[in-house]
Amino acid sequence: MVPWLGEEEAAAAAEAVRSGWVAQGPRVTEFERAFAAEVGAAHGVAVSSGTAALHLGLVALGIGAADEVVVPSLSFIATANAARYVGATPVFADVDPAIGNLTTATIEAALTSQTRAVILVHQGGVPADLDAIRALCEHHGLALLEDAACAAGARYRGRPVGVGAQVAAWSFHPRKLLTTGEGGMVTTDDAERAARMRRLREHGMNVSAAERHASAKPVLEAYLETGFNYRMTDIQAAVGLVQLRKLAATVAERRELAARYQRELAAIPGLISISDPEYGETNYQSFWVRLDDTFPVARDELLLRLSEAGVSARRGIMAAHLEPAYADVSTPSLPATEALSLNSLILPVFHGMTEAQQDRVVAVLKAAIHG
Numbered sequence: 001m002v003p004w005l006g007e008e009e010a011a012a013a014a015e016a017v018r019s020g021w022v023a024q025g026p027r028v029t030e031f032e033r034a035f036a037a038e039v040g041a042a043h044g045v046a047v048s049s050g051t052a053a054l055h056l057g058l059v060a061l062g063i064g065a066a067d068e069v070v071v072p073s074l075s076f077i078a079t080a081n082a083a084r085y086v087g088a089t090p091v092f093a094d095v096d097p098a099i100g101n102l103t104t105a106t107i108e109a110a111l112t113s114q115t116r117a118v119i120l121v122h123q124g125g126v127p128a129d130l131d132a133i134r135a136l137c138e139h140h141g142l143a144l145l146e147d148a149a150c151a152a153g154a155r156y157r158g159r160p161v162g163v164g165a166q167v168a169a170w171s172f173h174p175r176k177l178l179t180t181g182e183g184g185m186v187t188t189d190d191a192e193r194a195a196r197m198r199r200l201r202e203h204g205m206n207v208s209a210a211e212r213h214a215s216a217k218p219v220l221e222a223y224l225e226t227g228f229n230y231r232m233t234d235i236q237a238a239v240g241l242v243q244l245r246k247l248a249a250t251v252a253e254r255r256e257l258a259a260r261y262q263r264e265l266a267a268i269p270g271l272i273s274i275s276d277p278e279y280g281e282t283n284y285q286s287f288w289v290r291l292d293d294t295f296p297v298a299r300d301e302l303l304l305r306l307s308e309a310g311v312s313a314r315r316g317i318m319a320a321h322l323e324p325a326y327a328d329v330s331t332p333s334l335p336a337t338e339a340l341s342l343n344s345l346i347l348p349v350f351h352g353m354t355e356a357q358q359d360r361v362v363a364v365l366k367a368a369i370h371g
């Protein structure tokens with residue numbers, strides 16, 4: 001991944017600096033409105049990271065101590081950590097081996113009488129099957145937090161991921177398609193929930209610093225509950241506004257590069273490329289391939305060969321339940337998660353990637369058929 005940043009972002013950041021207002025202010029408000037509109041949500045609350053967005057989302061959904069939260073193990077570790085931040089217990093569920101996302105069956109297998117919420121990750125930008133999973137959560141009275149950290153620009157049944165989400169959490173880390181350096185956003189259609197998250201990101205204050213500054217009269221703030229400092233800066237939001245205008249082009253370019261990989265790699269036995277699920281479109285934030293038992297070279301050896309050819313590939317998505325931080329959580333075997341995490345790799349896709357660069361990647365993979 002190489003973030004697509006240029007002079008326009010640099011100028012926007014400089015303009016924010018020159019304005020003298022660099023903390024959360026008018027540009028954050030503008031970015032929140034524009035991003036929420038882009039993903040089809042009524043409200044956006046900008047925060048300092050995707051992790052902060054997940055944390056605030058769980059607080060706003062009322063999840064806390066003694067609650068169990070079903071999460072995929074196959075995710076960046078921040079997904080499971082968020083459950084622990086609110087004192088809840090993450091319960092790891094398996095995923096669909098083809099797309100790396102939770103399914104109704106894997107969620108059901110993890111439910112207990114203590115389950116209060118599900119964190120549904122749209123892994124690598126591949127949309128999860130929202131209709132089925134929303135219906136399941138409604139049936140069991142569970143809150144549903146969508147971890148859409150990777151999913152800006154992905155679509156579910158023709159509409160942007162984000163539409164209809166109880167709460168969705170987004171990341172603007174440079175690994176994502178839209179970056180503000182660090183940053184995140186929580187989106188929701190619920191005005192009260194949004195207002196509470198706005199307060200919580202700013203120490204629980206009932207009036208924001210920007211509102212107090214804008215007022216002609218002195219305004220005394222009150223602190224309604226224990227909050228956090230999860231604010232985004234106006235410099236970040238200025239960059240985000242430019243990035244947002246490029247999102248559609250970014251996704252279109254990645255989908256073209258992915259289609260070319262899919263064509264070129266289709267003939268390699270034992271190597272399966274990620275592709276769209278039948279109900280939606282991935283943004284190809286991560287283009288991964290998985291190797292089945294018949295592939296003659298092990299994943300780590302293949303990564304080494306790619307590296308020796310000057311190709312920066314990465315291991316597949318991690319499995320949190322295999323990490324020391326979660327050694328104390330007793331987890332049944334998660335065969336699809338373990339197979340995907342151990343036998344997949346993420347290939348380079350970035351703005352301006354040439355056919356010649358892609359051919360170099362493909363050549364290493366094709367050569368591996370011979371062992």
Ligand SMILES: Cc1ncc(COP(=O)(O)O)c(C=O)c1O
Binds near residue numbers: 079123150173
């Ligand atoms: C699925 C998922 N959730 C959460 C996060 C955390 O986002 P951030 O790095 O912005 O805190 C990431 C990003 O790395 C992610 O991939």
